Amino acid sequence: MAKFLIVEARFYDHLNDMLNEGARTALQAAGHEAEILTVPGALEIPGAIALAEPTGLYDGFVAIGVVIRGETYHFEIVAGESARGIMALTMDGIAIGNGILTVENEEQALVRADPAQKDKGGEAAKAAIALLNLRSRFDG
Ligand SMILES: Nc1c(NC[C@H](O)[C@H](O)[C@H](O)CO)[nH]c(=O)[nH]c1=O
Numbered sequence: 001m002a003k004f005l006i007v008e009a010r011f012y013d014h015l016n017d018m019l020n021e022g023a024r025t026a027l028q029a030a031g032h033e034a035e036i037l038t039v040p041g042a043l044e045i046p047g048a049i050a051l052a053e054p055t056g057l058y059d060g061f062v063a064i065g066v067v068i069r070g071e072t073y074h075f076e077i078v079a080g081e082s083a084r085g086i087m088a089l090t091m092d093g094i095a096i097g098n099g100i101l102t103v104e105n106e107e108q109a110l111v112r113a114d115p116a117q118k119d120k121g122g123e124a125a126k127a128a129i130a131l132l133n134l135r136s137r138f139d140g
């Protein structure tokens with residue numbers, strides 16, 4: 001059994017609740033534990049993982065959040081930089097699944113957050129599990 005930290009940017013409560021449900025279900029189905037840490041927004045997720053990982057308390061991480069395009073260029077920054085930060089941490093060997101939705105509107109978000117539809121939270125958890133399994137395989 002491994003221990004995962006779900007790091008959620010709680011910007012839209014109802015969407016996060018669905019994403020977290022999907023992630024928790026996937027982790028529990030694989031026999032793993034999950035804790036949740038909440039940060040203000042998606043831009044804070046990579047930093048939170050960078051702070052939590054060195055503690056050795058967690059074997060893997062699931063990033064959960066929703067970024068919905070507004071009127072300005074800020075969408076590109078939040079969506080792109082949160083993804084870039086997570087990718088950089090992953091390339092350092094940290095098992096992270098990216099479940100941050102980057103969408104045009106709430107309708108697109110609902111379909112992807114819903115565990116009964118596209119279940120992007122569960123998908124991100126399964127990706128984190130897959131990376132952790134790879135690390136176990138290659139670390140021997
Ligand atoms: N607009 C969204 C944000 N914006 C906030 C940033 O993520 C960040 O918290 C702020 O710029 C302070 O550093 N965050 C989301 O997760 N979703 C959004 O739609």
Ligand SMILES: CC(=O)[C@@H](O)COP(=O)(O)O
Pocket residue numbers: 067068069070071072073074075078
């Ligand atoms: C993704 C965002 O940062 C967005 O929600 C902010 O909205 P706006 O671009 O209208 O300030």
